[in-house]
Amino acid sequence: MSLPHAILTALVEKPSSGLELTRRFDRSIGYFWSATHQQIYRELGKLEADGLIRALPGQQPSRGQKKSYEVLPAGRAELARWTAAAQDPKPLRDTMLLRLRAAAVVGTTGIETDLRRHLELHERQLAEYGEIETRDFPPGSDSAEDRLRHLVLRAGIDLETFWTRWLRHALAELAELPDDGRMPGGNGLPGDGRA
Amino acid sequence: MSLPHAILTALVEKPSSGLELTRRFDRSIGYFWSATHQQIYRELGKLEADGLIRALPGQQPSRGQKKSYEVLPAGRAELARWTAAAQDPKPLRDTMLLRLRAAAVVGTTGIETDLRRHLELHERQLAEYGEIETRDFPPGSDSAEDRLRHLVLRAGIDLETFWTRWLRHALAELAELPDDGRMPGGNGLPGDGRA
DNA sequence: AATGCCATGTAACCGGTTACATGATTTA
DNA sequence: TAAATCATGTAACCGGTTACATGGCATT
Numbered sequence: 527m528s529l530p531h532a533i534l535t536a537l538v539e540k541p542s543s544g545l546e547l548t549r550r551f552d553r554s555i556g557y558f559w560s561a562t563h564q565q566i567y568r569e570l571g572k573l574e575a576d577g578l579i580r581a582l583p584g585q586q587p588s589r590g591q592k593k594s595y596e597v598l599p600a601g602r603a604e605l606a607r608w609t610a611a612a613q614d615p616k617p618l619r620d621t622m623l624l625r626l627r628a629a630a631v632v633g634t635t636g637i638e639t640d641l642r643r644h645l646e647l648h649e650r651q652l653a654e655y656g657e658i659e660t661r662d663f664p665p666g667s668d669s670a671e672d673r674l675r676h677l678v679l680r681a682g683i684d685l686e687t688f689w690t691r692w693l694r695h696a697l698a699e700l701a702e703l704p705d706d707g708r709m710p711g712g713n714g715l716p717g718d719g720r721a
Numbered sequence: 722m723s724l725p726h727a728i729l730t731a732l733v734e735k736p737s738s739g740l741e742l743t744r745r746f747d748r749s750i751g752y753f754w755s756a757t758h759q760q761i762y763r764e765l766g767k768l769e770a771d772g773l774i775r776a777l778p779g780q781q782p783s784r785g786q787k788k789s790y791e792v793l794p795a796g797r798a799e800l801a802r803w804t805a806a807a808q809d810p811k812p813l814r815d816t817m818l819l820r821l822r823a824a825a826v827v828g829t830t831g832i833e834t835d836l837r838r839h840l841e842l843h844e845r846q847l848a849e850y851g852e853i854e855t856r857d858f859p860p861g862s863d864s865a866e867d868r869l870r871h872l873v874l875r876a877g878i879d880l881e882t883f884w885t886r887w888l889r890h891a892l893a894e895l896a897e898l899p900d901d902g903r904m905p906g907g908n909g910l911p912g913d914g915r916a
Numbered sequence: 917a918a919t920g921c922c923a924t925g926t927a928a929c930c931g932g933t934t935a936c937a938t939g940a941t942t943t944a
Numbered sequence: 945t946a947a948a949t950c951a952t953g954t955a956a957c958c959g960g961t962t963a964c965a966t967g968g969c970a971t972t
Contacts, residue, residue, distance in 0.1 A: 528816050529931075535823040545951055558818040565932065567953060591940070592951065602827060609823045610831025613816055615839055618880065621723050621808055623753040623873050628730040628804045630869035632797060636805025644810055670898050674825035677894055678818050681887050685813065688883050692876050699872055703865050724959075740923055760960065762925060787923065 527608075530569050530578075532559045534597055534605040537579060541596040544570055557655075557682055570595060578604055626696065638700055645693040652686035655679060722803075724764050725773075727754045729792055729800040732774060736791040739765055752850075752877055765790060773799055821891065833895055840888040847881035850874060 536547055536555050547570075548563040550556070561569075573579045578601030582594040597605075622644060629637050663676045731742055731750050742765075743758040745751070756764075768774045773796030777789040792800075817839060824832050858871045 527931090528819055531823060532819055535819070535826060538826045543951080544953090548951095555819075555822070556812070558813050558815050558822075560812045560814065562933070563951090564934085564953080567951095568931095571953095605823055606827040606830070609820045609827055610835070612835050612838065613820075615817065615842060616815075617751075617755045618753050618877065619755065620753050620811075620876075622810065623876055624723055624727055624730070624750075625804045625808075626869055626873050627750070627753075628726060628800055630866040631730060631733045632801040632804055634869070635801070640805070640807050643807065647810060671825040673894055673898065674821055674829070677891055678821050680890070681815075681818055682813065684883055684887060688879055692879060695875070696872055699868055703868065722959090738923080739925090743923095755960095757961070758923090759925080759962085762923095763959095766925095 528559065529561055529565060530573055531605055531608050532561065533566065533569055533573065534578065534601050537595055537597045538602060538605065541582060541594050543592045543594045545592070546594075558678065573601065577601075634700055634703060638697065641693055641697055641700070645690060645697070648686050648689040648693065652683065652690060655683045655686060659683065723754065724756055724760060725768055726800055726803050727756065728761065728764055728768065729773065729796050732790055732792045733797060733800065736777060736789050738787045738789045740787070741789075753873065768796065772796075829895055829898060833892065836888055836892055836895070840885060840892070843881050843884040843888065847878065847885060850878045850881060854878065 532551075532555055533547065536542065536550055542550065544563065544567050547566050548561075551559075551561045551566065570579070574581065574595070577598060579595045579597050582596055622641075625637060625640075659676075659679055663672060663679070727746075727750055728742065731737065731745055737745065739758065739762050742761050743756075746754075746756045746761065765774070769776065769790070772793060774790045774792050777791055817836075820832060820835075854871075854874055858867060858874070
């Protein structure tokens, strides 16, 4: 149940229409909580029905017409409640790690290409975050909002840094391994009682 | 489409019944790809129907009876194919980051407690990974499988390290902020054109 | 016989994804 | 007026989550 709160946050920052929200979820918020326009429209409907947001008055409600929403007091309260509520962190779930684990038993053939590609993607993302940081958070900026948003961006930067380092490490490791279609040792036993 | 391949990997490592797989997904594989027993049984059925795995011969197929599966050549081939295939990394999606972003506009009241709790959880996980590393990957272990599995564990360790550092940083930052119910500046504008 | 655990499932729901549909506005 | 684009939706599907059901086995 995080999408509605992501939308509430975006709308508190600035009242927007569905399409504007969609565009903002392609940058900004979307860097750590992505959403498609279908999700957004669906959720906007629910939020309005629940009385947490409302359409800005003075707008035609027909189909192809722009409709902007703003957050109502109840919505702000719900957002504050949710922000402070205890929530368990989601366990890690990463396909690349799974693939390497699989490569340990079926062989590493072919995976190197995609490791390299991922490295490039993460390097690009890291560069983008770097640009945002220098643009939006110059050394002097220290309002409370700025500090918190900078903190979030820092997480993104550090995560991308981690991935680039780890992927380089993985590629170096692969280079030292025999690149056969199957690891030595038949079906990979022993090796299950371990990590 | 990763769960079937997670199961295939586990079964190649060692043929198992549904419950045994469930237990193994609570440690080992589950550290980076979790699954419940319902998912596992459902997926085992599909994999068997697709001819990628089969029940070990010589077993009663009644309801409360244990049934073990092994991977067929087609399953191993599919796993190798999937491992090497190009796959885009999933965009980051993290609730805590979203909550901090929300706190920037509705205030930081109450979030500190959960930040501390998350820090503890990540510290505990980090310690657990550390134990696994010293137990399963002593300095001398350097078979191909071990190196790859160690690499995967390293990712887990580094990720938990990142989170503990970042959470400490976040707590330090919070301590310097006014702990009011709302950030100064009304609805948080300006601040949307940014990250 | 009752209780509890082992083991395998079924069913309903929920959020995210993909494909498609429709109306309104702008531009060629 | 045709095409392209803006803007808002609907529908079907799919994987993950939660709750519940059922059968077998061991212990008391």
